[in-house]
Amino acid sequence: MNGYVRPGNSQPGWLFPAVFAVVLLLSVLPLARLAIAGIAALARGGAMSVLADPALWSATYYTLITAVLGTIISLLIGCSFAFLLTLTNISGKAVAGFCFVLPMMIPPQVTALAWVQMSGPSSPLLKALHIAPPLGTPQPLYSVGGIALLYGVQHAPLVYLALRAGLMSLPRDGVEAARLSGASSLRVFLDIILPLSLPGIIAGAAISFVSCTGNFGIPAILGIPASIYTLPTLIFTKFSAFTSRTFGDVALLSAMIALISVAGLAAQDRALRGRDYRVLGLSGAAAAFDLGNWRFLALPFVWVVLFFMLAAPFFALLAGALVPAYGVPLTFKTMSFSAFYEILFRQTVTRTAFVNSISLSAGAALCLLPVTILAATALTRRRDLLGRFVSSAIEIPYSLPGIVIAVSFILVFAAPLPFLHVTVYGTIWIIFIAYLSSFFAVSLKPVVSAFHQLDPALEEAARLSGAGFFRRLFDIIVPLVAPAAGASVILVFLIACNELTISALLWSAGTQTLGVAIYNLDDSGSSDLASALSVLVVAMVVSMMLLLELLAKRLPAGVIPWRS
C-alpha cells in the first residue's frame, strides 16, 4: 500500500538499495575489475607458484604482526590522549588537542626519517648527550617493533578522533552513579567509561588496523633494510618488475589484504555484538575527572609524546628546508630561506598542487559526509549478510595500498565510459572518485559508532513530530552525531590532503596533488624543496584549523575535535 513500510524498518525502503548502489560503484566495481584482470593473468598459469611462494606467507605474517602491534600502540597513545583531553581537567587541553591531530599531516616517511636520525649515530640529540652510538651500529627502528611503533604514532590521531566523539556523549549521571557507589576514579574509568566508549575505541582500532595493513611508506623505509616485507611493499615490488603475471600477483596479494581486513571487521563485529551502548535519556555534559596529583604525571606525558610525535619530525622537516643540502649542519651561517622562496614564488606546480589537494580533500570530506550518514543509518541496526557485505566492501578499499586502488581505477576508467562517452581518466575527477572509494571507511567509522550510542527515542520523538526521513536526519540525527561527523570530515580531509600513492598513479598534467608534488621533489633530489613544501602544508593546515576555530561558534557543539 502506498506510504506503508515493512515492519521493523525505521528507514525509507530506498535507503539501503541506494547505499548498496553507491558501494557497488565505489568499491565493488573497481575491485571486481582488478579481480577479473588478475584472474585472467593467473589463468595463464602461475597461481600455484604465487601461493607456494614463501614470500607471500612471510609478508602476510609481517603485515599481520605489524598491524596488530601498531594498532595496539596507536590505541594506547590515542586512547590516553582522548581520555586525558576529553574527560579530565588537565590544563592546555585545547592546545594539546590541536597539536595532536597535526602529526597526521607530516608524511610518515618524514617522521620515520626523523626518528631514524634521532635514534641513529648522527642524532644531534644523542650527540649532545654524548650517548650517540658509533657509526654503523644497527638502527633499532629497522625492525618489526620500529614499524609498529611508527604505525602507532601515525595512526594515534585516528584513534583519538574516533574515540573523542563517543566520549562527548557519555552519560554524566551514569558516571556519577558509579562514583557514589564508591568506585574510585580508576574504577569508574574501567567499569563504566571504558565499556561505554567501546564503540569509539573499536572504531578507532578498526581504522588504525586497516590503515596499517595498507600502509606502504613506513614498511618501505623501516622494513626493507631489515628485509621485512609486508604485503603492500611486496605488491610494490611486483609492480616494479612488470610481467604478464603482475596483475595476477597483485590481485592475489590484494585479496590477502582484503581477507585480513575483513577478518578485522569480523573481530570488530564480534566485540560489539550483544551489547547495548544506547545512552538512555539525556546525555549531559562530558564527565570531568579531577586529576589531582596525577596531573604532574599526565601533563609531562602529554607533552613528551607530542614532542616525539610532532615537534621532533616537524623540526627535522624545518631543518631540512632551511639547509641547502642534505647532511649540511644547520647553523645561522648555513641557514637559507631559498627553498621557501623557490617553492612559493618559482615553482608553478606548488600553487596547482595546493589548489588541487585542498579542493580534492575538502570535496571528498564533504561529499562523503552525507553518504556516510546515510550509510550509517542504513547499516547501524542491520545485522544480516547483505549488511555485512556492504560494510566489508566499504572497508576493503581503504585497507589496500593506494597503488592497488589506483590501478583498479585505471582499469575501470582508462577507456571512455560506455554510453556517456566521456573520459574521466586524466581529469581530476578520477582522483576524486578514487578518494571517495578509499576514504569511505575512514569517514564511516566514527559516525557508525556515534549511531550506536544514540537513544532511539530522540529520533522517534522527531518522527512523531511529523518529520520525514531527511527532515529528522538534518534536524535531529546530524546535530546529535555532530562530534562524530566533525571528526569524520576532519579525518578525511587530513588524510586526503597528505595522500600520495593513489594520486601518484592517477595524476596527469595539471592535477598534481601535494603528496605527489612533495614526492616528486624529494625523488628528484630536491629534498630541501620537498621539506619546504611539507612545512608549508603543515602551516596551511594549521591556519585552516585556526580558521575553523573562528567559525567554531557557528558550528554545532563538539564538531571541532580540539575544542571541548
Added chain:
Amino acid sequence: ANLVLYTSQPNEDAQATVDGFMAANPDVKVDWVRDGTPKIMAKLQAEIEAGNPVADVLLIADTVTLERLKEAGKLLAYKSPEAASYDASLYDADGYYYSTKLITTGIVYNTSAAFKPASWKDLTKAEAKGLVTMPSPLTSGAALIHAQTLAGVDGLGWDFYKDLAANGAIAAGGNGAVLKSVASGEKAFGMVVDYMPIREKAKGAPVEFVFPTEGVSAVTEPVGILASSKNADAAKKFVDYVLSEKGQEGFLKLGYIPARNDMKLPEGFPARDTIKVLPINAAEALKNTDQDLKTFSGIYGSN
C-alpha cells in the same frame, strides 16, 4: 590531442626537456607525467590492460624495461636519423628504443668516513663493516640493472653481494634514501647514481662520489614510442629531438652524461674516458630478472 610523455626523469628535468622540445617544435604541445619507474609502469600496464593507453612516448629508466615492452609488442619501431651519432650498444637495432643519457651507479661516501673507497671491493673491507647501504633492486630499476651488471663481472659476481651482506651492508629504499643516509652520516658508504651526490656536493653536502676502478653500471633512460600512439608523427619528432645535439645539450646542462658521442661531460665529472661503463645485454638481463631478484632477496635475507 597533445603528445603525452611518460617519464621517470626528475620534475625539473622533465620540464626542461619538454620546454626545449616545444621551443623546437612550436606546433606540438606536450603533456607529461613523471613518476618512479615502477609506478609509471604500473600505470601504463593498467592502461594497456584497460585497452586505452594514454601515453605516446616513454622516456624511462632503463633498456631492460623497454625491452620487455618491445617483446610484448607494445612499442613502435622507428629508425631515427640521429641514431648514427650513437654507439650501437646504446639503441635497439630495430629502432624500438634509444638510450638518451648515461646514469651511472658508483660509490658515495661521507667525507667523515674512515677511508676513501676506490673500488667496489673496498666496500667489503672490515673498516666498512655495517656502514654500507645500497638501493634495493626491488624498489629501484637502476639498482636492479646495477646488481645484474656487477653480477656479470668477473671477480665480482653474486659473491661480491654475499660478501657485502656478510659485512653488514643493507639494501634499502631508493637512491634518495641512500644519499640521505650517507649525507646525514648514518652510513658511511653507499651505492648511488652519480648525479645525486655530485649535485648535493655542489650545494655543500658532506659527500663525495667515486667512479670505482672495476667500472660502473649505467642505466640509459631510453626513449621509445608506444605502438598504440595516435600521435606517432609528433612522437617521432620528440625522439629525434632528444637524440639531437640540442636535446642532448639539455641533458648535459641538467648534469647528466649525454649518450650521444662526442658530447662534453657535466661539471663535477671526471673525463669521459676515465669512466669505465660496464656493458649489459638488455634481452639477456630481462630473461634473468626474476631469477636475479630472487638471488638478491636470497642474499639480503628477505623472506
Added chain:
Amino acid sequence: MAKLILNRLAKDFGTGRPAVNGFSLDVREGGFLALLGPSGCGKTTVLRMVAGFETPTDGSIHLGERLLADAAQSLPPERRNMAMVFQSYALWPHMSVADNVGYPLKVRGIKGDAYRRKVEEALAAVRLEAYADRRPANLSGGQRQRVALARCLVTSPDVVLLDEPLANLDRHLKQEMEETFREFHQRSGATMIYVTHDQSEAMALATDVAVMSEGKLLQVASPAEIYARPEGRIVGGLIGRGAILSVNCSMEANRQLTWDRIAPLLAGADGPPAEILVRQEDVMIGGEGVPARVVSSLYEGERYAAKLALADSQIVRAFSRTPVSVGESMNVVIRSAWRL
C-alpha cells in the same frame, strides 16, 4: 478524526513472555482513555505500537477506516499525525527549550509570528516562559517533563499519547496540567490515551478507563463504572484502595452487598467460596460491627490509613480522622462491598 481500533494486538520482544497479547480495544472518537496497569504490564508498548515505533507481531491497528499497522505493514509514525509524551521525555539535547517545543510546528511549515505565538502559548501553559532559551540538560526533572508536554500539545494531532506525563510534577502543577489537558481535549477533539499510575488523575480526566495486566486487557469502562463494579481480582485490587476478603457467599445477581448482607458472611456463612472487595472508605470504625485489631497505621495528612485484622486475621483497610495506634482493638462496620 475517527475511532481508534486496536484489534487483537500482540507484541513479543522475543523474551519468552509476550509484552502485549491479544489486546483489543476501541477508543471512541474524541475519547479520553486512561490506561492503567501494574509496572511492566505493557502500557508503554501499546502506546508505542499506536504511535508506530513498534510493529505488532500480530493483530492490527485502525484509525477509522485507515489501517495504521498490522504484522505485515505499518504507516510510518511521521504520517500518523499523533503526538506523544515519552516516559523518558526524549528531549533533543542540542536544541533550546523553545526549539524543542517548536519543532513539530517547524516541520509543518509554520513560521514567523504564528510560530512564535504558538510556542509562547505552549510554554506559558507549562509555566516555562522564563526557560525558553535553556538547554534541556540544564533543567530540573519536572521542567524537562513540562517541555515534553508543551511539545506534545503544540500542534493539533489526531491522537495524543501520554505516557505518565505528570509523574514528576508537584500537586499544583499537576492540577494545572490536568486542566490544560482537559481544555486541550475539548478544544482539539483529539483522541487521547493516557498512561498513569495515579488513579485520581485517571478518574478525573478520562472518559474511559482501561485496565491491563501482563499484556492483556482486563476491563474498560467509564471511571465511575470501573470504580463501582470492577471485574476480577486484579482490577478490583488496582482501582481505588481496598482489601479483598475471601468468604463463602451465594452467587446471587446483585453483587453489591450492604452491611446486613456482609455481616453474616464475616460470621461464616455457607455457600461457594467467593471474594469480596471492601473499599477503604466503606469501612467505618466504631459502632456495633465486628471486632478488629489495628495492624498498622500511617499518617497521610488529611487522615490516617489503617490496616485492620479481622477475627479470622483477614485484613481490611480503613480511614480514620483521628490517630489510631497499632495493637488497638475496635469494632468496624463495612458499609458496602462488591463481590468480584
Added chain:
Amino acid sequence: MAKLILNRLAKDFGTGRPAVNGFSLDVREGGFLALLGPSGCGKTTVLRMVAGFETPTDGSIHLGERLLADAAQSLPPERRNMAMVFQSYALWPHMSVADNVGYPLKVRGIKGDAYRRKVEEALAAVRLEAYADRRPANLSGGQRQRVALARCLVTSPDVVLLDEPLANLDRHLKQEMEETFREFHQRSGATMIYVTHDQSEAMALATDVAVMSEGKLLQVASPAEIYARPEGRIVGGLIGRGAILSVNCSMEANRQLTWDRIAPLLAGADGPPAEILVRQEDVMIGGEGVPARVVSSLYEGERYAAKLALADSQIVRAFSRTPVSVGESMNVVIRSAWRL
C-alpha cells in the same frame, strides 16, 4: 553515622537566579527527611550537593564532625558512602540488571556467595528476580526505576538520597516499596533524604518534612505538625489539599479556628487582613452553613472533589461522597481552618 548538617548552602549555575540559596537544614542522625517543593525549586540540586556532584557556591555540608564540602573543597562522592536513586535512574546500559544492582557490592570487594545472595535479595525486594539478565534498555520505565532502587539499597550507606524514587510505579508497588524503605531505614539506621511530589508518600514515611521553594527552605517539622500548622502561604498551599481565603481577622494567639470563629469572618468581620487555610476535608456540605455554588466537580473514585464559590466568589474545596454537579447551590460548613 551522624547528623547531616547543611549550613547556608547556596548554588548558582550562573543563570541569573541561584538554584539554591541560603539553605540551612539539620537532618538528625538516622532521620528520614522528606523534601517537598514545587518543580524546579532546587530539590535535586540539594541532593546533588549532598552527594558531592556539585560543589556549593557558598555554605558548607557536614556529616557529624566531618566536613563534606564547602565552596573551597569537597570530599569526592566515592568517599562519602552514600547511595542515591537518580531522578533519571542513571542505569548503566552496558550492564545487565543484576550487574547494575551488584556494582556497588563489587566495588566494595564483596564476592562469591555473599555477592549473589545480596543481589538476589535486592532484586527480590523490587520484584525483578525474573529480569536479572536483561539490559536496562529492554525494561519498562517502572522496571528501570526499580533497578535503580535495588542498586541504591544493596549496600549499607550512611546516607541514602532518593530523588522521586517511586514516581513511575503503580500503587501496589509503591506501597510495597514504601514498606521496603521503612524496613531498610529501621534495619540500617541510615539517614535518608527523600524527594517526592507525592505527599501521602512523604507523610507516611518521613520523620520530618521539609518544604522548600525557589531555593529556600520554608519550614521543617514532623509530618503531623507541618500538616496541622503550616507556616506561610506557600507551605499551606503545598501541603495537603485546601484553599486559602482572604479575610479580615484579629491576630489572636490561637491560629486554629473553628466554625464559630470562621462563620463571622466569612460574613465580613473587622480586623487586619489575613489569610486562612481551609482544608478540603474540613469543608462539610449541607447543614446550616454559608451558601456556595459548585464551580467544578471531579470524580476521584472514592469521592468527588468539588470546587465551590462562596458568596464573595472566593473558592473553597470540598469532598463529596455523592455526585455534585456544576452550578448546583448548597450550604457549606467549614469545620476548622488555620490562620497562616
